[in-house]
Amino acid sequence: MLLGAVADDFTGASDLANTLARGGMRTVQFVGPSQDSAPADCEAGVVALKTRSIEPGEAVRQSLAAARWLLDQGCRQILFKYCSTFDSTPAGNIGPVAEALLDLTGAELAVACPAFAKTGRRLFMGHLFVGDRLLSESGMENHPLTPMTDPDIRRWLRRQTQGEVGLIPLDTVRDGPEAVAAAFESERRAGRRLVVADATSDDDLLALGKALAGHRLITGGSGIALGLPDNFRAQGLLSDRPAELPVPRGPGAVLCGSCSAASRRQVEAYLETVPGLAVEPADLLSGGMSALQAADWVESREGAAPIVYSTADPTVVAAAQASFGRAETAAAVERFFGDLARMLADRGVRRIAVGGGETSGAVVEALGLKSLAIGAEIDPGVPALVAERDGPLGLALKSGNFGGPHFFAKALDAIGSP
Numbered sequence: 001m002l003l004g005a006v007a008d009d010f011t012g013a014s015d016l017a018n019t020l021a022r023g024g025m026r027t028v029q030f031v032g033p034s035q036d037s038a039p040a041d042c043e044a045g046v047v048a049l050k051t052r053s054i055e056p057g058e059a060v061r062q063s064l065a066a067a068r069w070l071l072d073q074g075c076r077q078i079l080f081k082y083c084s085t086f087d088s089t090p091a092g093n094i095g096p097v098a099e100a101l102l103d104l105t106g107a108e109l110a111v112a113c114p115a116f117a118k119t120g121r122r123l124f125m126g127h128l129f130v131g132d133r134l135l136s137e138s139g140m141e142n143h144p145l146t147p148m149t150d151p152d153i154r155r156w157l158r159r160q161t162q163g164e165v166g167l168i169p170l171d172t173v174r175d176g177p178e179a180v181a182a183a184f185e186s187e188r189r190a191g192r193r194l195v196v197a198d199a200t201s202d203d204d205l206l207a208l209g210k211a212l213a214g215h216r217l218i219t220g221g222s223g224i225a226l227g228l229p230d231n232f233r234a235q236g237l238l239s240d241r242p243a244e245l246p247v248p249r250g251p252g253a254v255l256c257g258s259c260s261a262a263s264r265r266q267v268e269a270y271l272e273t274v275p276g277l278a279v280e281p282a283d284l285l286s287g288g289m290s291a292l293q294a295a296d297w298v299e300s301r302e303g304a305a306p307i308v309y310s311t312a313d314p315t316v317v318a319a320a321q322a323s324f325g326r327a328e329t330a331a332a333v334e335r336f337f338g339d340l341a342r343m344l345a346d347r348g349v350r351r352i353a354v355g356g357g358e359t360s361g362a363v364v365e366a367l368g369l370k371s372l373a374i375g376a377e378i379d380p381g382v383p384a385l386v387a388e389r390d391g392p393l394g395l396a397l398k399s400g401n402f403g404g405p406h407f408f409a410k411a412l413d414a415i416g417s418p
């Protein structure tokens with residue numbers, strides 16, 4: 001293994017795995033920190049954790065365990081993947097995990113770049129935009145777990161770190177990889193160990209990627225990985241042989257626990273032609289709705305690839321959180337989707353499209369999957385995935401805000417056939 005990544009959620013892991021696989025690296029998404037040895041032909045390994053919204057000390061512990069395993073597999077470079085909308089709270093977990101990984105890898109400095117131009121996440125003068133809005137006006141300020149209320153990534157990250165945070169502005173990035181390398185060097189001399197780098201286009205990300213060739217640690221969204229495969233290719237280290245994957249065949253279902261604006265539109269579009277079951281946290285907590293009831297409902301909709309969703313508007317989410325607590329509500333919803341996915345797979349569902357990073361983590365963990373092979377790209381940032389669970393099981397793990405309006409129908413087609 002040449003490149004090892006630690007991802008703070010499951011959809012983020014498959015987003016990064018998608019970029020690396022498209023770049024020609026033989027990539028495997030691993031589930032959780034402790035694994036046996038990786039397959040010999042794996043060139044990039046992405047360990048999917050569910051550390052985005054947990055207590056910072058535990059996030060650090062799990063991230064270090066994953067990074068140690070990756071280093072044991074021979075990785076020359078570690079990438080800490082977080083969200084392109086920098087999902088975190090003033091307490092973490094991006095800063096604490098990045099600083100712990102700096103110490104582990106012995107790196108003197110690491111870039112911090114959430115930009116992902118293809119999905120509209122652009123960084124200018126350290127400020128993050130989603131489309132034409134600042135992060136803090138993009139809808140992310142209403143996120144159920146990590147409301148992003150400050151678009152200045154330097155300031156937000158500094159609240160989470162021990163050390164100062166630097167900046168490589170866009171002008172320097174546009175001056176090319178040598179100028180970027182010189183800027184990193186001057187930040188290093190100034191003692192800044194985490195350096196936010198601007199990028200508004202794939203060309204910027206490629207220039208940054210080239211400048212990062214010798215870095216032990218990189219942190220960012222999947223965009224920062226765009227240029228990394230070429231660094232290994234230039235050293236003659238890639239086999240450039242694409243993997244062949246089995247095709248999952250069988251019934252499908254959609255599970256959506258994401259409440260993002262994009263997911264709300266996608267759920268609405270899917271419901272135009274397919275039956276749906278809306279679940280509410282209050283019913284899950286009171287026992288009025290259970291995973292077993294939902295599994296029976298899905299099974300009774302034969303052949304329809306129905307959708308089960310908790311997706312709701314921000315006001316509805318806020319009301320549920322006010323009544324039952326933010327963590328308690330999320331835990332109930334995630335447990336429900338995990339249990340439901342396991343029951344559906346046990347009953348023969350072979351294609352599952354999931355909306356939301358935390359929801360995807362709950363689903364993949366409940367299914368007991370150990371690793372996921374990376375297939376074709378469905379929409380930017382979302383690949384088709386194939387796991388082994390009594391035969392091939394097709395999955396799509398969609399980040400909250402990714403995908404076009406008809407993502408779910410497209411995903412079920414891409415991850416196998418009925």
Ligand SMILES: Nc1ncnc2c1ncn2[C@@H]1O[C@H](COP(=O)(O)OP(=O)(O)OP(=O)(O)O)[C@@H](O)[C@H]1O
Nearest residue numbers: 144258259260310317330333356357358359399400
């Ligand atoms: N109706 C609801 N009320 C309150 N909380 C909900 C509701 N539906 C889902 N949730 C919780 O909100 C969180 C949504 O997070 P999730 O990561 O799944 O989606 P997302 O944040 O849109 O996606 P991503 O992290 O990929 O951007 C989950 O913890 C989920 O359990």
Ligand SMILES: O=C(O)[C@@H](O)C(=O)CO
Nearest residue numbers: 012015083084221357399
């Ligand atoms: O970077 C992104 O936006 C996604 O891969 C993600 O992490 C959302 O959960």
